[in-house]
Amino acid sequence: MTELSISQMQLADIDKVWQIEKQSNRFPWTKGNFEDCLKSGYRTFLYSVNHELIGFSVVQLVLDEIHLLNIxxxxxxxxxxxxxxxxxxxxxxxxxxxxxxxxxxxxxxNFRAQQLYLSMGFNEMSVRRGYYPAEQGREDGVLMGLELGMLSQLGQNLL
Amino acid sequence: MKLSPEQYFALDLMGIPVWVSRQDERLTPAESQNEAEHNGHIDYSKPWLVITEELLTAAENRLLNAIFSSIDIKLDDVMVITQQQIKALDGFSADKTIALVLGETLSQKLNMRSHAALPCKQLENCLLALVSPSLKQLLNQPQNKVKMWQTILQLRNLKAPQFD
Structure with missing residues:
Protein backbone atom coordinates (compact mmCIF):
# COMPACT_ATOMS: atom_id res chain seq x y z
CA MET A 1 0.00 0.00 0.00
CA THR A 2 1.29 3.45 -0.89
CA GLU A 3 2.43 5.33 2.18
CA LEU A 4 0.84 8.69 2.86
CA SER A 5 2.92 11.56 4.11
CA ILE A 6 1.12 13.69 6.66
CA SER A 7 1.53 17.37 7.45
CA GLN A 8 -0.40 20.15 9.18
CA MET A 9 -2.61 22.36 7.04
CA GLN A 10 -1.58 26.02 6.97
CA LEU A 11 -3.43 29.09 5.70
CA ALA A 12 -1.22 29.03 2.59
CA ASP A 13 -2.53 25.54 1.73
CA ILE A 14 -6.17 26.54 1.59
CA ASP A 15 -6.25 27.21 -2.16
CA LYS A 16 -5.02 23.69 -2.95
CA VAL A 17 -7.27 22.15 -0.34
CA TRP A 18 -10.26 23.99 -1.70
CA GLN A 19 -9.56 22.70 -5.22
CA ILE A 20 -9.79 19.13 -3.91
CA GLU A 21 -12.88 20.00 -1.88
CA LYS A 22 -14.58 21.46 -4.98
CA GLN A 23 -13.66 18.46 -7.15
CA SER A 24 -14.94 16.00 -4.57
CA ASN A 25 -18.19 17.51 -3.32
CA ARG A 26 -21.39 18.73 -4.88
CA PHE A 27 -21.75 21.21 -2.03
CA PRO A 28 -18.20 22.06 -1.03
CA TRP A 29 -17.07 24.02 2.00
CA THR A 30 -16.03 27.59 1.25
CA LYS A 31 -12.46 28.79 1.67
CA GLY A 32 -13.77 30.73 4.65
CA ASN A 33 -14.86 27.50 6.32
CA PHE A 34 -11.30 26.21 6.14
CA GLU A 35 -9.88 29.50 7.38
CA ASP A 36 -12.28 29.49 10.32
CA CYS A 37 -11.23 25.96 11.22
CA LEU A 38 -7.57 26.92 11.20
CA LYS A 39 -8.20 30.06 13.24
CA SER A 40 -10.26 28.10 15.75
CA GLY A 41 -7.39 25.73 16.34
CA TYR A 42 -9.02 22.64 14.86
CA ARG A 43 -6.65 19.84 13.93
CA THR A 44 -6.21 19.97 10.17
CA PHE A 45 -4.08 17.53 8.24
CA LEU A 46 -2.84 17.20 4.68
CA TYR A 47 -2.07 13.85 3.08
CA SER A 48 0.30 13.55 0.17
CA VAL A 49 1.63 10.82 -2.12
CA ASN A 50 4.93 11.48 -3.82
CA HIS A 51 4.67 15.17 -2.85
CA GLU A 52 1.23 15.48 -4.42
CA LEU A 53 -1.58 16.58 -2.15
CA ILE A 54 -4.29 13.93 -2.40
CA GLY A 55 -6.51 14.57 0.61
CA PHE A 56 -7.13 16.25 3.94
CA SER A 57 -8.98 15.91 7.20
CA VAL A 58 -10.41 18.46 9.62
CA VAL A 59 -10.95 17.40 13.20
CA GLN A 60 -12.41 19.27 16.14
CA LEU A 61 -11.61 18.19 19.67
CA VAL A 62 -14.36 18.80 22.20
CA LEU A 63 -13.35 17.50 25.62
CA ASP A 64 -13.13 13.74 25.10
CA GLU A 65 -14.98 13.74 21.78
CA ILE A 66 -13.38 13.90 18.36
CA HIS A 67 -15.59 15.43 15.69
CA LEU A 68 -14.48 14.53 12.20
CA LEU A 69 -15.74 17.57 10.32
CA ASN A 70 -14.29 16.89 6.90
CA ILE A 71 -12.38 14.07 5.28
CA ASN A 110 -23.20 8.57 0.40
CA PHE A 111 -23.21 4.77 0.69
CA ARG A 112 -19.54 4.46 -0.19
CA ALA A 113 -18.44 6.59 2.76
CA GLN A 114 -20.91 4.88 5.08
CA GLN A 115 -19.48 1.49 4.05
CA LEU A 116 -16.00 2.69 4.92
CA TYR A 117 -17.10 3.99 8.30
CA LEU A 118 -19.07 0.84 9.11
CA SER A 119 -16.09 -1.34 8.15
CA MET A 120 -13.96 0.69 10.55
CA GLY A 121 -16.32 0.01 13.44
CA PHE A 122 -18.52 3.12 13.34
CA ASN A 123 -22.19 2.72 14.15
CA GLU A 124 -25.15 4.80 13.12
CA MET A 125 -26.22 6.94 16.07
CA SER A 126 -29.05 9.00 14.62
CA VAL A 127 -30.36 10.70 11.51
CA ARG A 128 -30.52 14.48 11.19
CA ARG A 129 -33.43 15.37 8.99
CA GLY A 130 -32.63 17.81 6.18
CA TYR A 131 -29.13 18.42 7.49
CA TYR A 132 -27.41 18.85 4.11
CA PRO A 133 -28.29 21.03 1.13
CA ALA A 134 -29.18 18.98 -1.95
CA GLU A 135 -30.01 19.59 -5.61
CA GLN A 136 -33.66 19.32 -4.73
CA GLY A 137 -34.22 20.74 -1.28
CA ARG A 138 -32.40 19.11 1.60
CA GLU A 139 -30.89 15.74 2.37
CA ASP A 140 -30.71 13.83 5.65
CA GLY A 141 -27.42 13.42 7.47
CA VAL A 142 -26.44 10.23 9.27
CA LEU A 143 -24.61 10.75 12.56
CA MET A 144 -22.12 7.95 13.09
CA GLY A 145 -19.93 7.26 16.08
CA LEU A 146 -17.06 5.03 17.07
CA GLU A 147 -16.73 4.40 20.80
CA LEU A 148 -13.06 4.22 21.70
CA GLY A 149 -13.62 2.74 25.13
CA MET A 150 -13.26 -0.72 23.61
CA LEU A 151 -10.39 0.23 21.44
CA SER A 152 -6.84 0.00 22.57
CA GLN A 153 -5.56 -2.47 20.14
CA LEU A 154 -7.19 -2.60 16.80
CA GLY A 155 -6.91 -5.57 14.51
CA GLN A 156 -3.89 -5.50 12.25
CA ASN A 157 -6.22 -4.72 9.38
CA LEU A 158 -7.26 -1.46 11.00
CA LEU A 159 -4.21 0.35 12.24
CA MET B 1 -15.01 -14.54 25.06
CA LYS B 2 -11.44 -15.54 24.42
CA LEU B 3 -10.46 -16.34 20.88
CA SER B 4 -7.80 -18.82 19.88
CA PRO B 5 -4.84 -17.71 17.76
CA GLU B 6 -6.41 -19.63 14.85
CA GLN B 7 -9.65 -17.67 15.24
CA TYR B 8 -7.76 -14.36 15.32
CA PHE B 9 -5.90 -15.45 12.20
CA ALA B 10 -9.16 -16.37 10.43
CA LEU B 11 -10.80 -13.06 11.39
CA ASP B 12 -7.76 -11.20 10.16
CA LEU B 13 -7.91 -13.03 6.83
CA MET B 14 -11.57 -12.06 6.50
CA GLY B 15 -10.73 -8.44 7.26
CA ILE B 16 -12.84 -8.38 10.42
CA PRO B 17 -11.54 -5.98 13.10
CA VAL B 18 -10.86 -7.45 16.51
CA TRP B 19 -11.73 -5.20 19.41
CA VAL B 20 -10.38 -5.57 22.90
CA SER B 21 -10.96 -3.59 26.08
CA ARG B 22 -8.80 -0.55 26.43
CA GLN B 23 -5.92 -1.28 28.80
CA ASP B 24 -5.92 2.10 30.41
CA GLU B 25 -4.83 1.10 33.86
CA ARG B 26 -1.27 2.06 33.06
CA LEU B 27 -0.06 5.15 34.86
CA THR B 28 -0.46 8.33 32.91
CA PRO B 29 1.46 11.48 33.82
CA ALA B 30 -1.32 12.75 36.07
CA GLU B 31 -1.55 9.51 37.94
CA SER B 32 2.18 9.44 38.43
CA GLN B 33 1.83 13.02 39.49
CA ASN B 34 -0.79 12.13 42.05
CA GLU B 35 1.58 9.64 43.54
CA ALA B 36 4.24 12.29 43.71
CA GLU B 37 1.84 14.68 45.37
CA HIS B 38 1.10 12.16 48.07
CA ASN B 39 4.76 11.98 48.76
CA GLY B 40 4.69 15.74 49.26
CA HIS B 41 6.12 16.69 45.85
CA ILE B 42 3.95 19.45 44.54
CA ASP B 43 5.25 21.45 41.63
CA TYR B 44 4.21 25.04 42.34
CA SER B 45 5.51 26.29 39.01
CA LYS B 46 2.82 24.60 36.90
CA PRO B 47 0.63 27.03 35.00
CA TRP B 48 -2.53 25.02 35.61
CA LEU B 49 -3.87 23.66 38.87
CA VAL B 50 -6.76 21.24 39.15
CA ILE B 51 -8.40 20.77 42.54
CA THR B 52 -10.44 17.60 42.99
CA GLU B 53 -12.41 16.12 45.85
CA GLU B 54 -10.49 12.88 45.75
CA LEU B 55 -7.85 11.03 43.76
CA LEU B 56 -8.81 10.45 40.16
CA THR B 57 -9.73 7.05 38.84
CA ALA B 58 -8.19 5.83 35.58
CA ALA B 59 -11.34 6.80 33.66
CA GLU B 60 -11.43 10.27 35.26
CA ASN B 61 -7.76 10.74 34.57
CA ARG B 62 -8.25 9.80 30.94
CA LEU B 63 -11.09 12.29 30.70
CA LEU B 64 -9.00 15.03 32.32
CA ASN B 65 -6.23 14.33 29.84
CA ALA B 66 -8.68 14.59 26.94
CA ILE B 67 -10.19 17.80 28.31
CA PHE B 68 -6.85 19.59 28.54
CA SER B 69 -5.62 18.08 25.26
CA SER B 70 -8.65 19.53 23.51
CA ILE B 71 -7.36 23.02 24.31
CA ASP B 72 -3.75 22.11 23.54
CA ILE B 73 -2.57 21.81 27.11
CA LYS B 74 -0.47 18.83 28.15
CA LEU B 75 -1.07 17.19 31.50
CA ASP B 76 2.61 17.77 32.20
CA ASP B 77 1.66 21.42 32.68
CA VAL B 78 -1.17 20.60 35.06
CA MET B 79 -0.84 20.00 38.79
CA VAL B 80 -3.65 17.96 40.30
CA ILE B 81 -4.25 18.21 44.02
CA THR B 82 -7.06 16.88 46.17
CA GLN B 83 -8.97 18.76 48.84
CA GLN B 84 -6.83 16.99 51.45
CA GLN B 85 -3.87 18.93 50.08
CA ILE B 86 -5.59 22.29 50.17
CA LYS B 87 -2.90 23.80 52.42
CA ALA B 88 -0.58 23.51 49.44
CA LEU B 89 -2.58 26.23 47.71
CA ASP B 90 -0.56 28.87 49.53
CA GLY B 91 2.50 27.78 47.57
CA PHE B 92 0.96 28.69 44.22
CA SER B 93 1.33 32.19 42.84
CA ALA B 94 -1.58 34.03 41.25
CA ASP B 95 0.90 35.40 38.71
CA LYS B 96 1.74 31.98 37.38
CA THR B 97 -1.12 29.61 37.96
CA ILE B 98 -4.80 29.40 37.15
CA ALA B 99 -6.99 26.89 38.95
CA LEU B 100 -9.85 24.70 37.87
CA VAL B 101 -12.03 23.46 40.71
CA LEU B 102 -13.84 20.25 39.85
CA GLY B 103 -17.27 20.14 41.44
CA GLU B 104 -19.68 22.70 42.87
CA THR B 105 -19.61 21.07 46.33
CA LEU B 106 -15.86 21.38 46.47
CA SER B 107 -15.99 25.00 45.32
CA GLN B 108 -18.30 25.84 48.24
CA LYS B 109 -15.83 24.32 50.68
CA LEU B 110 -13.06 26.45 49.20
CA ASN B 111 -14.70 29.73 50.10
CA MET B 112 -14.26 31.26 46.67
CA ARG B 113 -15.26 34.80 45.78
CA SER B 114 -16.15 36.44 42.48
CA HIS B 115 -13.36 38.38 40.76
CA ALA B 116 -13.99 42.10 40.55
CA ALA B 117 -13.04 42.51 36.91
CA LEU B 118 -12.72 39.11 35.28
CA PRO B 119 -15.44 36.55 34.57
CA CYS B 120 -14.06 34.08 37.08
CA LYS B 121 -13.63 33.44 40.78
CA GLN B 122 -10.71 33.77 43.13
CA LEU B 123 -9.45 31.43 45.76
CA GLU B 124 -8.45 32.74 49.18
CA ASN B 125 -4.84 33.15 48.03
CA CYS B 126 -6.06 35.25 45.05
CA LEU B 127 -5.51 32.48 42.49
CA LEU B 128 -7.89 32.94 39.58
CA ALA B 129 -10.19 29.97 39.36
CA LEU B 130 -13.09 28.51 37.44
CA VAL B 131 -15.52 25.91 38.65
CA SER B 132 -16.69 23.03 36.48
CA PRO B 133 -18.70 19.87 37.04
CA SER B 134 -16.67 17.09 38.63
CA LEU B 135 -15.26 14.42 36.35
CA LYS B 136 -17.43 11.82 38.04
CA GLN B 137 -20.50 13.90 37.21
CA LEU B 138 -19.30 14.29 33.66
CA LEU B 139 -18.84 10.56 33.21
CA ASN B 140 -22.25 9.79 34.72
CA GLN B 141 -24.16 12.64 33.09
CA PRO B 142 -22.63 13.50 29.71
CA GLN B 143 -25.10 16.37 29.29
CA ASN B 144 -22.80 18.28 31.66
CA LYS B 145 -20.23 18.33 28.88
CA VAL B 146 -21.73 21.54 27.55
CA LYS B 147 -20.92 23.37 30.78
CA MET B 148 -17.49 21.77 30.95
CA TRP B 149 -16.69 22.82 27.37
CA GLN B 150 -17.71 26.41 28.11
CA THR B 151 -15.62 26.42 31.27
CA ILE B 152 -12.56 24.96 29.61
CA LEU B 153 -12.67 27.52 26.79
CA GLN B 154 -13.06 30.25 29.40
CA LEU B 155 -10.08 28.80 31.24
CA ARG B 156 -7.95 29.02 28.11
CA ASN B 157 -9.09 32.57 27.44
CA LEU B 158 -8.40 33.55 31.02
CA LYS B 159 -4.80 32.52 30.59
CA ALA B 160 -4.27 34.43 27.37
CA PRO B 161 -4.91 38.03 28.46
CA GLN B 162 -3.30 37.55 31.82
CA PHE B 163 0.07 36.22 30.74
CA ASP B 164 0.56 36.71 27.02
Missing part, protein backbone atom coordinates in the same frame (compact mmCIF):
# COMPACT_ATOMS: atom_id res chain seq x y z
CA UNK A 72 -11.64 14.13 1.60
CA UNK A 73 -9.66 12.25 -1.03
CA UNK A 74 -8.98 13.74 -4.48
CA UNK A 75 -11.23 12.01 -7.05
CA UNK A 76 -8.27 10.55 -9.02
CA UNK A 77 -7.10 8.79 -5.89
CA UNK A 78 -10.42 7.48 -4.61
CA UNK A 79 -11.04 3.74 -4.41
CA UNK A 80 -7.40 2.97 -3.59
CA UNK A 81 -7.61 2.71 0.17
CA UNK A 82 -6.47 6.25 0.94
CA UNK A 83 -9.73 7.13 2.70
CA UNK A 84 -9.17 4.23 5.08
CA UNK A 85 -5.59 5.32 5.69
CA UNK A 86 -6.72 8.87 6.45
CA UNK A 87 -9.41 7.59 8.79
CA UNK A 88 -6.82 5.43 10.52
CA UNK A 89 -4.72 8.51 11.07
CA UNK A 90 -7.70 10.29 12.64
CA UNK A 91 -8.26 7.29 14.93
CA UNK A 92 -4.60 7.43 15.94
CA UNK A 93 -5.08 11.08 16.84
CA UNK A 94 -8.18 10.19 18.84
CA UNK A 95 -6.37 7.47 20.74
CA UNK A 96 -3.47 9.82 21.42
CA UNK A 97 -5.91 12.34 22.89
CA UNK A 98 -7.48 9.65 25.09
CA UNK A 99 -10.79 10.51 23.48
CA UNK A 100 -13.87 8.46 24.28
CA UNK A 101 -15.65 8.71 20.96
CA UNK A 102 -15.19 9.79 17.35
CA UNK A 103 -18.31 11.19 15.67
CA UNK A 104 -19.00 12.28 12.12
CA UNK A 105 -21.86 13.12 9.82
CA UNK A 106 -22.34 11.75 6.35
CA UNK A 107 -24.96 12.26 3.65
CA UNK A 108 -27.57 9.54 3.71
CA UNK A 109 -26.95 9.02 -0.03
Missing amino acids: CVKPDYQGQGFGRQILNHVLEIALGQTAAIVVLEVRIS
Whole structure:
Protein backbone atom coordinates (compact mmCIF):
# COMPACT_ATOMS: atom_id res chain seq x y z
CA MET A 1 0.00 0.00 0.00
CA THR A 2 1.29 3.45 -0.89
CA GLU A 3 2.43 5.33 2.18
CA LEU A 4 0.84 8.69 2.86
CA SER A 5 2.92 11.56 4.11
CA ILE A 6 1.12 13.69 6.66
CA SER A 7 1.53 17.37 7.45
CA GLN A 8 -0.40 20.15 9.18
CA MET A 9 -2.61 22.36 7.04
CA GLN A 10 -1.58 26.02 6.97
CA LEU A 11 -3.43 29.09 5.70
CA ALA A 12 -1.22 29.03 2.59
CA ASP A 13 -2.53 25.54 1.73
CA ILE A 14 -6.17 26.54 1.59
CA ASP A 15 -6.25 27.21 -2.16
CA LYS A 16 -5.02 23.69 -2.95
CA VAL A 17 -7.27 22.15 -0.34
CA TRP A 18 -10.26 23.99 -1.70
CA GLN A 19 -9.56 22.70 -5.22
CA ILE A 20 -9.79 19.13 -3.91
CA GLU A 21 -12.88 20.00 -1.88
CA LYS A 22 -14.58 21.46 -4.98
CA GLN A 23 -13.66 18.46 -7.15
CA SER A 24 -14.94 16.00 -4.57
CA ASN A 25 -18.19 17.51 -3.32
CA ARG A 26 -21.39 18.73 -4.88
CA PHE A 27 -21.75 21.21 -2.03
CA PRO A 28 -18.20 22.06 -1.03
CA TRP A 29 -17.07 24.02 2.00
CA THR A 30 -16.03 27.59 1.25
CA LYS A 31 -12.46 28.79 1.67
CA GLY A 32 -13.77 30.73 4.65
CA ASN A 33 -14.86 27.50 6.32
CA PHE A 34 -11.30 26.21 6.14
CA GLU A 35 -9.88 29.50 7.38
CA ASP A 36 -12.28 29.49 10.32
CA CYS A 37 -11.23 25.96 11.22
CA LEU A 38 -7.57 26.92 11.20
CA LYS A 39 -8.20 30.06 13.24
CA SER A 40 -10.26 28.10 15.75
CA GLY A 41 -7.39 25.73 16.34
CA TYR A 42 -9.02 22.64 14.86
CA ARG A 43 -6.65 19.84 13.93
CA THR A 44 -6.21 19.97 10.17
CA PHE A 45 -4.08 17.53 8.24
CA LEU A 46 -2.84 17.20 4.68
CA TYR A 47 -2.07 13.85 3.08
CA SER A 48 0.30 13.55 0.17
CA VAL A 49 1.63 10.82 -2.12
CA ASN A 50 4.93 11.48 -3.82
CA HIS A 51 4.67 15.17 -2.85
CA GLU A 52 1.23 15.48 -4.42
CA LEU A 53 -1.58 16.58 -2.15
CA ILE A 54 -4.29 13.93 -2.40
CA GLY A 55 -6.51 14.57 0.61
CA PHE A 56 -7.13 16.25 3.94
CA SER A 57 -8.98 15.91 7.20
CA VAL A 58 -10.41 18.46 9.62
CA VAL A 59 -10.95 17.40 13.20
CA GLN A 60 -12.41 19.27 16.14
CA LEU A 61 -11.61 18.19 19.67
CA VAL A 62 -14.36 18.80 22.20
CA LEU A 63 -13.35 17.50 25.62
CA ASP A 64 -13.13 13.74 25.10
CA GLU A 65 -14.98 13.74 21.78
CA ILE A 66 -13.38 13.90 18.36
CA HIS A 67 -15.59 15.43 15.69
CA LEU A 68 -14.48 14.53 12.20
CA LEU A 69 -15.74 17.57 10.32
CA ASN A 70 -14.29 16.89 6.90
CA ILE A 71 -12.38 14.07 5.28
CA CYS A 72 -11.64 14.13 1.60
CA VAL A 73 -9.66 12.25 -1.03
CA LYS A 74 -8.98 13.74 -4.48
CA PRO A 75 -11.23 12.01 -7.05
CA ASP A 76 -8.27 10.55 -9.02
CA TYR A 77 -7.10 8.79 -5.89
CA GLN A 78 -10.42 7.48 -4.61
CA GLY A 79 -11.04 3.74 -4.41
CA GLN A 80 -7.40 2.97 -3.59
CA GLY A 81 -7.61 2.71 0.17
CA PHE A 82 -6.47 6.25 0.94
CA GLY A 83 -9.73 7.13 2.70
CA ARG A 84 -9.17 4.23 5.08
CA GLN A 85 -5.59 5.32 5.69
CA ILE A 86 -6.72 8.87 6.45
CA LEU A 87 -9.41 7.59 8.79
CA ASN A 88 -6.82 5.43 10.52
CA HIS A 89 -4.72 8.51 11.07
CA VAL A 90 -7.70 10.29 12.64
CA LEU A 91 -8.26 7.29 14.93
CA GLU A 92 -4.60 7.43 15.94
CA ILE A 93 -5.08 11.08 16.84
CA ALA A 94 -8.18 10.19 18.84
CA LEU A 95 -6.37 7.47 20.74
CA GLY A 96 -3.47 9.82 21.42
CA GLN A 97 -5.91 12.34 22.89
CA THR A 98 -7.48 9.65 25.09
CA ALA A 99 -10.79 10.51 23.48
CA ALA A 100 -13.87 8.46 24.28
CA ILE A 101 -15.65 8.71 20.96
CA VAL A 102 -15.19 9.79 17.35
CA VAL A 103 -18.31 11.19 15.67
CA LEU A 104 -19.00 12.28 12.12
CA GLU A 105 -21.86 13.12 9.82
CA VAL A 106 -22.34 11.75 6.35
CA ARG A 107 -24.96 12.26 3.65
CA ILE A 108 -27.57 9.54 3.71
CA SER A 109 -26.95 9.02 -0.03
CA ASN A 110 -23.20 8.57 0.40
CA PHE A 111 -23.21 4.77 0.69
CA ARG A 112 -19.54 4.46 -0.19
CA ALA A 113 -18.44 6.59 2.76
CA GLN A 114 -20.91 4.88 5.08
CA GLN A 115 -19.48 1.49 4.05
CA LEU A 116 -16.00 2.69 4.92
CA TYR A 117 -17.10 3.99 8.30
CA LEU A 118 -19.07 0.84 9.11
CA SER A 119 -16.09 -1.34 8.15
CA MET A 120 -13.96 0.69 10.55
CA GLY A 121 -16.32 0.01 13.44
CA PHE A 122 -18.52 3.12 13.34
CA ASN A 123 -22.19 2.72 14.15
CA GLU A 124 -25.15 4.80 13.12
CA MET A 125 -26.22 6.94 16.07
CA SER A 126 -29.05 9.00 14.62
CA VAL A 127 -30.36 10.70 11.51
CA ARG A 128 -30.52 14.48 11.19
CA ARG A 129 -33.43 15.37 8.99
CA GLY A 130 -32.63 17.81 6.18
CA TYR A 131 -29.13 18.42 7.49
CA TYR A 132 -27.41 18.85 4.11
CA PRO A 133 -28.29 21.03 1.13
CA ALA A 134 -29.18 18.98 -1.95
CA GLU A 135 -30.01 19.59 -5.61
CA GLN A 136 -33.66 19.32 -4.73
CA GLY A 137 -34.22 20.74 -1.28
CA ARG A 138 -32.40 19.11 1.60
CA GLU A 139 -30.89 15.74 2.37
CA ASP A 140 -30.71 13.83 5.65
CA GLY A 141 -27.42 13.42 7.47
CA VAL A 142 -26.44 10.23 9.27
CA LEU A 143 -24.61 10.75 12.56
CA MET A 144 -22.12 7.95 13.09
CA GLY A 145 -19.93 7.26 16.08
CA LEU A 146 -17.06 5.03 17.07
CA GLU A 147 -16.73 4.40 20.80
CA LEU A 148 -13.06 4.22 21.70
CA GLY A 149 -13.62 2.74 25.13
CA MET A 150 -13.26 -0.72 23.61
CA LEU A 151 -10.39 0.23 21.44
CA SER A 152 -6.84 0.00 22.57
CA GLN A 153 -5.56 -2.47 20.14
CA LEU A 154 -7.19 -2.60 16.80
CA GLY A 155 -6.91 -5.57 14.51
CA GLN A 156 -3.89 -5.50 12.25
CA ASN A 157 -6.22 -4.72 9.38
CA LEU A 158 -7.26 -1.46 11.00
CA LEU A 159 -4.21 0.35 12.24
CA MET B 1 -15.01 -14.54 25.06
CA LYS B 2 -11.44 -15.54 24.42
CA LEU B 3 -10.46 -16.34 20.88
CA SER B 4 -7.80 -18.82 19.88
CA PRO B 5 -4.84 -17.71 17.76
CA GLU B 6 -6.41 -19.63 14.85
CA GLN B 7 -9.65 -17.67 15.24
CA TYR B 8 -7.76 -14.36 15.32
CA PHE B 9 -5.90 -15.45 12.20
CA ALA B 10 -9.16 -16.37 10.43
CA LEU B 11 -10.80 -13.06 11.39
CA ASP B 12 -7.76 -11.20 10.16
CA LEU B 13 -7.91 -13.03 6.83
CA MET B 14 -11.57 -12.06 6.50
CA GLY B 15 -10.73 -8.44 7.26
CA ILE B 16 -12.84 -8.38 10.42
CA PRO B 17 -11.54 -5.98 13.10
CA VAL B 18 -10.86 -7.45 16.51
CA TRP B 19 -11.73 -5.20 19.41
CA VAL B 20 -10.38 -5.57 22.90
CA SER B 21 -10.96 -3.59 26.08
CA ARG B 22 -8.80 -0.55 26.43
CA GLN B 23 -5.92 -1.28 28.80
CA ASP B 24 -5.92 2.10 30.41
CA GLU B 25 -4.83 1.10 33.86
CA ARG B 26 -1.27 2.06 33.06
CA LEU B 27 -0.06 5.15 34.86
CA THR B 28 -0.46 8.33 32.91
CA PRO B 29 1.46 11.48 33.82
CA ALA B 30 -1.32 12.75 36.07
CA GLU B 31 -1.55 9.51 37.94
CA SER B 32 2.18 9.44 38.43
CA GLN B 33 1.83 13.02 39.49
CA ASN B 34 -0.79 12.13 42.05
CA GLU B 35 1.58 9.64 43.54
CA ALA B 36 4.24 12.29 43.71
CA GLU B 37 1.84 14.68 45.37
CA HIS B 38 1.10 12.16 48.07
CA ASN B 39 4.76 11.98 48.76
CA GLY B 40 4.69 15.74 49.26
CA HIS B 41 6.12 16.69 45.85
CA ILE B 42 3.95 19.45 44.54
CA ASP B 43 5.25 21.45 41.63
CA TYR B 44 4.21 25.04 42.34
CA SER B 45 5.51 26.29 39.01
CA LYS B 46 2.82 24.60 36.90
CA PRO B 47 0.63 27.03 35.00
CA TRP B 48 -2.53 25.02 35.61
CA LEU B 49 -3.87 23.66 38.87
CA VAL B 50 -6.76 21.24 39.15
CA ILE B 51 -8.40 20.77 42.54
CA THR B 52 -10.44 17.60 42.99
CA GLU B 53 -12.41 16.12 45.85
CA GLU B 54 -10.49 12.88 45.75
CA LEU B 55 -7.85 11.03 43.76
CA LEU B 56 -8.81 10.45 40.16
CA THR B 57 -9.73 7.05 38.84
CA ALA B 58 -8.19 5.83 35.58
CA ALA B 59 -11.34 6.80 33.66
CA GLU B 60 -11.43 10.27 35.26
CA ASN B 61 -7.76 10.74 34.57
CA ARG B 62 -8.25 9.80 30.94
CA LEU B 63 -11.09 12.29 30.70
CA LEU B 64 -9.00 15.03 32.32
CA ASN B 65 -6.23 14.33 29.84
CA ALA B 66 -8.68 14.59 26.94
CA ILE B 67 -10.19 17.80 28.31
CA PHE B 68 -6.85 19.59 28.54
CA SER B 69 -5.62 18.08 25.26
CA SER B 70 -8.65 19.53 23.51
CA ILE B 71 -7.36 23.02 24.31
CA ASP B 72 -3.75 22.11 23.54
CA ILE B 73 -2.57 21.81 27.11
CA LYS B 74 -0.47 18.83 28.15
CA LEU B 75 -1.07 17.19 31.50
CA ASP B 76 2.61 17.77 32.20
CA ASP B 77 1.66 21.42 32.68
CA VAL B 78 -1.17 20.60 35.06
CA MET B 79 -0.84 20.00 38.79
CA VAL B 80 -3.65 17.96 40.30
CA ILE B 81 -4.25 18.21 44.02
CA THR B 82 -7.06 16.88 46.17
CA GLN B 83 -8.97 18.76 48.84
CA GLN B 84 -6.83 16.99 51.45
CA GLN B 85 -3.87 18.93 50.08
CA ILE B 86 -5.59 22.29 50.17
CA LYS B 87 -2.90 23.80 52.42
CA ALA B 88 -0.58 23.51 49.44
CA LEU B 89 -2.58 26.23 47.71
CA ASP B 90 -0.56 28.87 49.53
CA GLY B 91 2.50 27.78 47.57
CA PHE B 92 0.96 28.69 44.22
CA SER B 93 1.33 32.19 42.84
CA ALA B 94 -1.58 34.03 41.25
CA ASP B 95 0.90 35.40 38.71
CA LYS B 96 1.74 31.98 37.38
CA THR B 97 -1.12 29.61 37.96
CA ILE B 98 -4.80 29.40 37.15
CA ALA B 99 -6.99 26.89 38.95
CA LEU B 100 -9.85 24.70 37.87
CA VAL B 101 -12.03 23.46 40.71
CA LEU B 102 -13.84 20.25 39.85
CA GLY B 103 -17.27 20.14 41.44
CA GLU B 104 -19.68 22.70 42.87
CA THR B 105 -19.61 21.07 46.33
CA LEU B 106 -15.86 21.38 46.47
CA SER B 107 -15.99 25.00 45.32
CA GLN B 108 -18.30 25.84 48.24
CA LYS B 109 -15.83 24.32 50.68
CA LEU B 110 -13.06 26.45 49.20
CA ASN B 111 -14.70 29.73 50.10
CA MET B 112 -14.26 31.26 46.67
CA ARG B 113 -15.26 34.80 45.78
CA SER B 114 -16.15 36.44 42.48
CA HIS B 115 -13.36 38.38 40.76
CA ALA B 116 -13.99 42.10 40.55
CA ALA B 117 -13.04 42.51 36.91
CA LEU B 118 -12.72 39.11 35.28
CA PRO B 119 -15.44 36.55 34.57
CA CYS B 120 -14.06 34.08 37.08
CA LYS B 121 -13.63 33.44 40.78
CA GLN B 122 -10.71 33.77 43.13
CA LEU B 123 -9.45 31.43 45.76
CA GLU B 124 -8.45 32.74 49.18
CA ASN B 125 -4.84 33.15 48.03
CA CYS B 126 -6.06 35.25 45.05
CA LEU B 127 -5.51 32.48 42.49
CA LEU B 128 -7.89 32.94 39.58
CA ALA B 129 -10.19 29.97 39.36
CA LEU B 130 -13.09 28.51 37.44
CA VAL B 131 -15.52 25.91 38.65
CA SER B 132 -16.69 23.03 36.48
CA PRO B 133 -18.70 19.87 37.04
CA SER B 134 -16.67 17.09 38.63
CA LEU B 135 -15.26 14.42 36.35
CA LYS B 136 -17.43 11.82 38.04
CA GLN B 137 -20.50 13.90 37.21
CA LEU B 138 -19.30 14.29 33.66
CA LEU B 139 -18.84 10.56 33.21
CA ASN B 140 -22.25 9.79 34.72
CA GLN B 141 -24.16 12.64 33.09
CA PRO B 142 -22.63 13.50 29.71
CA GLN B 143 -25.10 16.37 29.29
CA ASN B 144 -22.80 18.28 31.66
CA LYS B 145 -20.23 18.33 28.88
CA VAL B 146 -21.73 21.54 27.55
CA LYS B 147 -20.92 23.37 30.78
CA MET B 148 -17.49 21.77 30.95
CA TRP B 149 -16.69 22.82 27.37
CA GLN B 150 -17.71 26.41 28.11
CA THR B 151 -15.62 26.42 31.27
CA ILE B 152 -12.56 24.96 29.61
CA LEU B 153 -12.67 27.52 26.79
CA GLN B 154 -13.06 30.25 29.40
CA LEU B 155 -10.08 28.80 31.24
CA ARG B 156 -7.95 29.02 28.11
CA ASN B 157 -9.09 32.57 27.44
CA LEU B 158 -8.40 33.55 31.02
CA LYS B 159 -4.80 32.52 30.59
CA ALA B 160 -4.27 34.43 27.37
CA PRO B 161 -4.91 38.03 28.46
CA GLN B 162 -3.30 37.55 31.82
CA PHE B 163 0.07 36.22 30.74
CA ASP B 164 0.56 36.71 27.02
